[in-house]
Amino acid sequence: MAQDKKLVEAITSMEEDFAQWYTDVVRKAELIDYTSVKGCMVIKPAGYAIWENIRNELDRRFKEAGVENVYLPMFIPESLLQKEKDHVEGFAPEVAWVTKGGLEDLQERLCVRPTSETLFCDFYKNDIHSYRDLPKVYNQWCSVVRWEKTTRPFLRSREFLWQEGHTAHATAEEAEARTEQMLNLYADFCEEYLAMPVIRGQKTEKEKFSGAEATYTIEALMHDGKALQSGTSHNFGDNFSKPFEIQFTDKDNKLKYVYQTSWGMTTRLIGAIIMVHGDNSGLVLPPKVAPVQVMVIPIQQKKEGVLDKAAEVRDALKAAGIRAKMDDSEKSPGWKFSEQEMRGIPVRVELGPKDIAAGQAVVVRRDTREKITVAIDELAAKLPEILASIQHDLFEKAKKHRDSHTYEAHNKEEMKDLADNKPGFIKAMWCGCRECEDAMKEEFGVTSRCMPFHQEQIADTCVYCGKPAKKMVYWGKAY
């Protein structure tokens, strides 16, 4: 069985080559496949099922937060893209252009949306007239295109799936509140659902979104000590509403510009799950996001009664609301264990003739490999507890990893030493100057990840120039 072999043959260890380990996991856990379209990937069933769970849970939280879904065109006329100066400068160099429709050359070329601020503005301009039409809290689930030169599955590809929320408000305060609300929704989602701790903060001027007044971000630390920007929320003020002329008549009968926000999360989160929780046996999925939570694996399945009992257990688990499957393929139990581990299924239940005779089964946790003997009759009651415990422990483990890889630098020398030798977050004070930020990237290879909402005064002077410090910043190397 050549295919089984391919799946479970050893993957590169993460200590040896983290990038190769990552590529091995995405391929061997069958999350993606490469395509003839350079820089684009196929998201295979195991990968797409993770995205479906992310989407469904985020969408549920969105709807609780008053968000309504819409769908806007994938094409943006060039003239529309150019209306906001900073925005076009940020995106024009990396868009794909449609120049021909059917057999005819287009009079105006269209870009495939890299993000849809401009289209939402064009829509809101016609849809908003009065304060009664506000707020607009719309979101769309779609794919976007950015013509990246170097790509990596989930982390950076020319096309990716995401959601983009775009809102319009009567006041600056309301826009600011929505920007923060959505960032916190993202952070809670990452921590509660993906078991991934994040730092909440604000991007510097240099790192903020093209056209935004302020960009908030959540930053997670991967297993290799690199940071991953996991979700962003932007407050545009009236930067877009002025060039796009989105005005409304307020209660005081005056014509005013709306205040806008946007916020997005992408399939990149799947990359984050892999790099936060994965190990040298493959993927490790937190139970809440796992498409299959429990794999029942019969041992000596040809013996009478084994398959029947295994199916009975699977059905009892499903009836208890657990996403359970049974692997009754003709592979050996060893292969099946390796496959279940590679695919990151949180728990397997081993069930053989001796177990059945003793009225028990062996439950094996994917994260710790701990084996727990449970009476067959109690599986449906015990497994939710075990799954909850895995979810909790994965978060704690990731948090411990992050905290133990978060350092402080008080001067250039410490910064250089940490940047060279200690992969992780580096907390350091900053004067607020673009020059220092550029120099830190140039000399130490680190970028500002965020100015955390939770500030600490770890020194009084800028780590780079020694002038009075304004903010504590998380620095790091990033995906």
Next chain:
Amino acid sequence: MAQDKKLVEAITSMEEDFAQWYTDVVRKAELIDYTSVKGCMVIKPAGYAIWENIRNELDRRFKEAGVENVYLPMFIPESLLQKEKDHVEGFAPEVAWVTKGGLEDLQERLCVRPTSETLFCDFYKNDIHSYRDLPKVYNQWCSVVRWEKTTRPFLRSREFLWQEGHTAHATAEEAEARTEQMLNLYADFCEEYLAMPVIRGQKTEKEKFSGAEATYTIEALMHDGKALQSGTSHNFGDNFSKPFEIQFTDKDNKLKYVYQTSWGMTTRLIGAIIMVHGDNSGLVLPPKVAPVQVMVIPIQQKKEGVLDKAAEVRDALKAAGIRAKMDDSEKSPGWKFSEQEMRGIPVRVELGPKDIAAGQAVVVRRDTREKITVAIDELAAKLPEILASIQHDLFEKAKKHRDSHTYEAHNKEEMKDLADNKPGFIKAMWCGCRECEDAMKEEFGVTSRCMPFHQEQIADTCVYCGKPAKKMVYWGKAY
């Protein structure tokens, strides 16, 4: 309140101008908005929520039928599109071409997918090796682009949302069974969920999908007597697997080509719902697909206790699993009734001080306008029955309309008379020749909708040429 007025001012009656009535409904029920992108539309919250219900229910049925979701790139390299001769001839004239990525001209231009057979083939070629890898029963939810010259909201637009299933099988028989299974799934979905009766049948050679061996279709009759193709399922045989070289090693150790199918449904279904169930007050949504099933409308809502009682009723309905909302805006009850009717919400519950004093409410059906007095305490128990009854009655009404607009033609004269004077389906025998089919279009303006699975021998000779008949065909004018 200019906006309310705009919404509820009279729409064109369907008897006066059906096309204008349709446009009025999609705009005034706030399903779509036009955009700066010619031929593309914004699907607004009320429209998108209908699509979400369609998607969720179809997806649930797909998963029960063993379908797995994936996501493939939106771009197709020109060389890939050209591999299957008939397919490229069918689609090349109506695709959008990306010729530039970022600042560089592409070496090979990419089309924005009009459909993804060629990409799935390219993927399957690498993913399928052995009979153990079969069948592949994959589907994706995405948008596609076809550069149509004339467009209409939902019915024909340059970009639309759909699902496209693509399967690969070891045998021709299995592919044929899957083609039929999915067509029947579509038909059941339309009849059970959208309350829309359909004719199941096969397309003629002329009307089949480019590259298919056989195309099955479901055809529905709109209120104006025109047909709408509502879903199709294609059996490709090995037409694609040969040029794409998708081969597998079978159990007998021989290398064989796979057999393939594809099947799709689109946002066009929303157009069908409008044109099958709508009336001169606006949209009429079957309860199963309606995003809001019941609107509770308080009367004299400023009187003490009215809003509280209305909210209590809404909450009780929601607790009973009904998608209920309350309209507590400051508009007059009359406006609210008109809005609820325009938006097609299946039921409204009117609740004023007198009703509350009498412990009852007035339930008004959207479809029949029947008023039913129900005790407030019994609303949560009675409304599911009323909604089920509306769902049932809408189907029966649509079926009655279709059956009473289905005619038989036995010769050219009858065909011409029906085509000119009786909008609807025309059943007539056909010899099987392309020439007769072309002539019927030329002379009578009708196309073959399908050769129904349920055949009737209504004559022995072709309605056009008089030669021996092979098939009974449904003919009609179509969207």
